[in-house]
Amino acid sequence: xxxxxxxxVIGGTPSVWLDRMVEQRGLKGRILAKxxxxxxxxxxxxxxxxxxxxAAERDGTLRPGQTVVELTSGNMGTGLAIVCAIKGHxxxxxxxxxxxxxxxxxxxxxxxxVVLVDQAPPSKPGEVSGEDLALxxxxxxxxxxxxxxxxxxxxxHAGNAQAHLRTTGPELWADSGQTLTAFADFAGSGGTFAGTxxxxxxxxxxxxxxLVEPEGAAVLSxxxxxxxxxxxxxxxxxxxxxxxxxxxxxxxxxxxSGETARATAQELAKTEGIFAGFSSGxxxxxxxxxxxxxxxxxxxxxxxxDSGLKYLSTDLWS
Numbered sequence: 489x490x491x492x493x494x495x496x497v498i499g500g501t502p503s504v505w506l507d508r509m510v511e512q513r514g515l516k517g518r519i520l521a522k523x524x525x526x527x528x529x530x531x532x533x534x535x536x537x538x539x540x541x542x543a544a545e546r547d548g549t550l551r552p553g554q555t556v557v558e559l560t561s562g563n564m565g566t567g568l569a570i571v572c573a574i575k576g577h578x579x580x581x582x583x584x585x586x587x588x589x590x591x592x593x594x595x596x597x598x599x600x601x602v603v604l605v606d607q608a609p610p611s612k613p614g615e616v617s618g619e620d621l622a623l624x625x626x627x628x629x630x631x632x633x634x635x636x637x638x639x640x641x642x643x644x645h646a647g648n649a650q651a652h653l654r655t656t657g658p659e660l661w662a663d664s665g666q667t668l669t670a671f672a673d674f675a676g677s678g679g680t681f682a683g684t685x686x687x688x689x690x691x692x693x694x695x696x697x698x699l700v701e702p703e704g705a706a707v708l709s710x711x712x713x714x715x716x717x718x719x720x721x722x723x724x725x726x727x728x729x730x731x732x733x734x735x736x737x738x739x740x741x742x743x744x745s746g747e748t749a750r751a752t753a754q755e756l757a758k759t760e761g762i763f764a765g766f767s768s769g770x771x772x773x774x775x776x777x778x779x780x781x782x783x784x785x786x787x788x789x790x791x792x793x794d795s796g797l798k799y800l801s802t803d804l805w806s
Contacts, residue, residue: 493574498534498567499655501526503663503789506772508759510779517779518787519772520664522656524794525764529566529594531794532656533642536679537567539651540640541575550638555580558640559628561616561676561722562591563794568640569598580637582628586616587721590798603627614802615717618705618725644731648679649686656680657687660789666691669786672698672742672774674767675708676723678732680791685736688789696739696783700774702746708733709741719746719803720766722793740782742774749773750804753796763796766804 491497506519524532544550555578558568565581572579580601583592592602605627608619632639642648661668671688673681685697699708702724704715713726746766753769756762771790778788799805 494528494570495538495574498527498538500659503660504760504762506756506760509755509772509776512759513776513780515776515779516785517783519775519779520660520668520787520789521762521772522660522663522789522791523762524656525768525792527567529563529570530797531563531566532680532791533563533794534567534570535651535655536642536648536677537564537571537640539654540642540645540647541568541571541577543645543647543650544638545575550577553577555635555637556640557582557628557632557635557637558642559583559621559624560642561587562595562798563722564640564642565595565600565602566591566598569595569600573599577638580631580635582624582631584616584620584624586611586613586620588614588799588801590801594798603631611717614719614721616721616725617716618727619716621725642679643677648677649683649732652680652683653687656791657684658691660684661688661691664787664789667787668692668695668789670696670698670778670783670788672700672771672778672788672790674700674720674723674770674774674793675730676725676767678730681738682732682736684791697736698740698742698774698778699738700742700744700770702749702770703743706741706743708738709743711743720744720749720770721799722765722767742777744770744773744777752776753804757796762792764792765794765796765799768792768794
């Protein structure tokens with residue numbers, strides 16, 4: 489059946505068992521990967537973008553034709569560019585220059601106005617820190633005020649987590665044949681983790697949720713920040729008070745280095761044929777670590793967050 493618009497094909501992505509990677513390590517258990525890089529904007533953020541905009545339209549905080557502004561590492565911006573194009577809202581994406589250039593080009597191609605913000609010293613391209621994000625936030629807030637725009641506010645708007653509560657969690661549970669014992673996810677805004685885990689715990693109360701953070705910036709686990717810059721774009725900003733984590737308690741934490749995330753993403757491509765980005769590599773690395781430890785013999789769900797096509801200019805594929 490043909491869809492009426494591209495918005496109708498957001499979500500409902502397939503899931504794949506990563507049995508080859510598990511078996512190569514001699515581990516017991518399974519990993520189920522939800523391929524959200526097959527969303528129209530090539531990332532899981534399409535779900536949140538649609539959730540936020542539709543919620544804002546329903547409650548009247550977003551007026552017809554009003555400009556939408558949001559900070560982004562590229563994925564939420566791509567999702568919002570798609571949603572806003574269909575719904576008739578001009579969209580301004582505000583992004584750090586530290587993110588890969590493919591993202592800016594894709595958002596621009598989809599009709600977004602892209603504002604790039606210089607990084608804070610001594611940050612370097614490919615490694616976006618919390619300080620870099622603060623500069624992007626300041627620019628986004630100023631543009632929102634100057635243009636009388638609606639701020640999508642992915643770190644705080646309930647539509648983000650609610651989208652994953654309604655869709656990602658139930659889909660993962662059904663795709664697993666109702667066998668999941670745990671869920672692991674890399675922390676960006678926290679919306680995917682909070683929404684998906686909340687849905688899964690409603691379906692099976694003893695499912696464990698593991699929050700994945702970068703080595704050196706694992707502040708949600710209570711660790712000190714020793715390396716704010718890392719190559720896992722889209723999260724790990726060393727923000728200890730994420731709105732979506734206030735009502736959701738992680739059952740455990742996993743720390744993954746940028747090097748491990750990179751190597752696992754490369755292995756994911758060569759072994760499973762899944763061409764994904766850094767945070768997907770972090771998620772799979774964490775799941776493998778869990779099968780080697782506290783979740784041995786279990787069934788762990790992860791999200792393949794975005795496409796490897798968004799990292800061709802980075803050292804992920806060099």
